[in-house]
Amino acid sequence: MSKSERLRVGILNPASAVGHGGYMQYLLALADGLSRHDDLQVSVFYEDSRSVPSGLATSPVAWVALPTGESRVTGAIRAASTILNTRTSSIGRFKALEGHDLDCLISCASPVGFHLGIPFVGIVHDFIYRYFPDLADFPLKERVTRNLINSRLVRHAALTVTESEVGKSDLVRLFGADPGKTRPIPLSPPPHVYQHRSLSESTLREVALRYDLPERFVFYPAQLWEHKNHRRLFEALAHLRDRDGLRVPCVLAGSGGDHAEGVLSAVPELGLEGQVLHVGYVPDADLAAIYKLSSALVYASFAEYTNMPVLEAMVLGTPVLCSNAFAMPEQVGDAGLLFDPFDVQDIATQIRRIWNDEALGETLVRRGTKRMEKFSLDHFGNRWRDVVIEVA
Numbered sequence: 001m002s003k004s005e006r007l008r009v010g011i012l013n014p015a016s017a018v019g020h021g022g023y024m025q026y027l028l029a030l031a032d033g034l035s036r037h038d039d040l041q042v043s044v045f046y047e048d049s050r051s052v053p054s055g056l057a058t059s060p061v062a063w064v065a066l067p068t069g070e071s072r073v074t075g076a077i078r079a080a081s082t083i084l085n086t087r088t089s090s091i092g093r094f095k096a097l098e099g100h101d102l103d104c105l106i107s108c109a110s111p112v113g114f115h116l117g118i119p120f121v122g123i124v125h126d127f128i129y130r131y132f133p134d135l136a137d138f139p140l141k142e143r144v145t146r147n148l149i150n151s152r153l154v155r156h157a158a159l160t161v162t163e164s165e166v167g168k169s170d171l172v173r174l175f176g177a178d179p180g181k182t183r184p185i186p187l188s189p190p191p192h193v194y195q196h197r198s199l200s201e202s203t204l205r206e207v208a209l210r211y212d213l214p215e216r217f218v219f220y221p222a223q224l225w226e227h228k229n230h231r232r233l234f235e236a237l238a239h240l241r242d243r244d245g246l247r248v249p250c251v252l253a254g255s256g257g258d259h260a261e262g263v264l265s266a267v268p269e270l271g272l273e274g275q276v277l278h279v280g281y282v283p284d285a286d287l288a289a290i291y292k293l294s295s296a297l298v299y300a301s302f303a304e305y306t307n308m309p310v311l312e313a314m315v316l317g318t319p320v321l322c323s324n325a326f327a328m329p330e331q332v333g334d335a336g337l338l339f340d341p342f343d344v345q346d347i348a349t350q351i352r353r354i355w356n357d358e359a360l361g362e363t364l365v366r367r368g369t370k371r372m373e374k375f376s377l378d379h380f381g382n383r384w385r386d387v388v389i390e391v392a
Helices: 022-036 072-084 092-100 112-116 138-158 165-175 189-195 203-208 228-243 260-264 282-294 309-317 328-332 344-356 358-370 379-391
Strands: 007-013 039-045 062-065 105-108 120-125 161-164 183-184 218-221 250-253 275-279 298-301 320-323 337-339
Touching: 007 022, 007 092, 007 379, 022 039, 022 189, 022 379, 039 092, 072 092, 072 112, 072 138, 092 112, 092 337, 105 112, 105 275, 105 379, 112 120, 120 379, 138 161, 138 165, 161 165, 161 379, 165 183, 165 250, 165 320, 189 282, 189 309, 203 282, 218 282, 228 250, 228 260, 228 344, 250 282, 250 358, 298 344, 309 320, 309 328, 309 358, 320 328, 320 344, 328 379, 337 344, 344 358
Parallel strands: 007 039, 007 105, 039 062, 105 120, 120 161, 161 183, 218 250, 218 298, 250 275, 298 320, 320 337
Antiparallel strands: none
16 A cells, blocks of 8 residues: 555644653554554654653654644643634644644544644543542642543544543543444553563563562552552551461552652551562563562552553463452453452452462463453554544
């Protein structure tokens, strides 16, 4: 197929994505999945160079920097037009998109496609701020902004994509979305997870030494935000120690952020020094190694629809323990143990089960490998291609 016959697809990667690991992993999977189709020409338009992955020399995806230096007046005009549901030609740095003659634009946090007159697809990951408005993670300004953007995406996008059937149901209920214009597409891990699936024993030993990892441990990769529920996980570990005499080491990965000090203060408070290890931000290859070295993933968040670590663990052969909140049971299926994220004893019970039963862990790994057929990059890319073709 000649280049001129291919549909030109743009993916908008906002500066706000930097520091939000889940969104960046989604974007990488999306770009890779779509680029597998010869009839699509994919470009990612980014605002912050920190969001550009390394090793792009052989990538079929074009990464295009948007201009910088937009005036506050231009941004204010665009924001006001969005609020008033009117188009404006004052779109600042996004004006550069017009020169790419896009057939379809995919956007998570901006209805700029509406102002440009480009058919666009809106991605809505979750509405957690509507369920937990008192969380420190979602101050008033953040909630108001998200409500505005989501409502405009629903109003103006040709189609809207969610990560689950539960997400679709909530988008319809909370924002009046048309069910016929809403497509649930399950997450897929980004390509680097598959690339690190086979790591040598020497590599695993080197990573274990570099991070001073315990011989056995459970693993929780998540930023230190309140809704990630580290506190109850720590309490479950203390419960196992105090009630059962069972000491289960736990390794945490993820950047700190504004709430890190408060989250980690529970470690000395519960006497878990030396049992809980926070390794901070970890490069992709090292992260894969830590998954493979761990006895299980414990994903404790109470405020997410779905999550990427569950899928990463399944790809890398790590048993999964996961919160039963929102659409996570839909995502996990029978390939993991579920627990109530608000019930410390339930969390402790599931950790005890996986810690003491090697055969159970092996069963979950086999089921996870099978389940990943549903969440493969090919499947993800095919579903997204159908959406692009429908919109363009």
